[in-house]
Amino acid sequence: CSRPVVTETEGGWRISCVVRNTGKLAGKEAVQLYVAAPGKKLAKPARELKAFTKTRLLQPGESQEVLFHLDSYALASYDESRSAWVTESGSYQAMVGASSRDPKAKAVFKVEAEKEFATGDLLRPNEKISIIR
Numbered sequence: 606c607s608r609p610v611v612t613e614t615e616g617g618w619r620i621s622c623v624v625r626n627t628g629k630l631a632g633k634e635a636v637q638l639y640v641a642a643p644g645k646k647l648a649k650p651a652r653e654l655k656a657f658t659k660t661r662l663l664q665p666g667e668s669q670e671v672l673f674h675l676d677s678y679a680l681a682s683y684d685e686s687r688s689a690w691v692t693e694s695g696s697y698q699a700m701v702g703a704s705s706r707d708p709k710a711k712a713v714f715k716v717e718a719e720k721e722f723a724t725g726d727l728l729r730p731n732e733k734i735s736i737i738r
Contacts, residue, residue, distance in 0.1 A: 606636060606671075606701045611714040617676035622701050622710055624671055626663035634660045638673045639705055640680065643695030647682045652700060652708075655679055677720045690722040 607623040624634055636659070639652040656673040663669060680697065681690035694716050700708035 606710045608710045609699050609701050609712040611699055611712050613714070614674075617674060617679075618714055620673040620675065620699050620701070620712070621670055623668050624660050624663070625668040626665055629665055631662055631664045633662055635703060636660065636671050637702060637704065637708075638675075639700040639702075639708060640675070641698040641700065642680065642682070643693055643697065645693055645695055647684055647691065647693060649682060652705060654705065677716070678722055680716065681720070681722055687721065689724055692716060692720040692722075694719045 607625075609620050609622040612619045612621075620638060622636075624636055626632060626634075635657060637654060638656040640655045641652045642649040655675060658671050658673070660669045660671065677692040678690065681692045683689075684691045696713050696715055699712045699714060701710045702708035
C-alpha cells in the first residue's frame with residue numbers, strides 16, 4: 606500500500622491509498638485500517654482496527670485505490686467519569702496494511718477539538734438499583 610492520504614471532509618476524514626500487486630500471480634488483498642489515538646486522557650490500545658476492505662482480483666503490476674471513511678464517533682472511547690463517548694483532540698496515526706503486526710504505510714492526521722457524544726441516562730450509573738432474587 607502506498608502512503609495513505611488523509612483528507613478532512615465534512616463530518617470526518619477520508620483515507621486513501623493505492624495497493625499494487627507486486628507478485629507474479631493474480632491475487633486479492635485484505636487491506637486493514639488501524640488508528641493510534643493520542644491517549645492523553647483516556648486509556649487507548651496501541652492501535653485499533655477501524656475499517657477493512659478487500660481489493661478486486663489484481664493482475665501482476667496492477668493497482669487499485671482503496672478508500673476508508675472515518676467520523677469522530679469512530680474515534681471515540683467511553684469516558685466513565687462523564688458517562689459519554691469522547692473523541693480526544695490531538696494527533697492520530699492512520700496505519701494501513703494486511704495485518705496489525707506489519708502496517709505498511711502510515712500517515713498522521715489531527716483532531717482539532719474534542720468532541721463528546723452523550724449517551725443519555727441509559728448508561729449512567731444508578732445507585733438505586735436493587736437486585737431481586
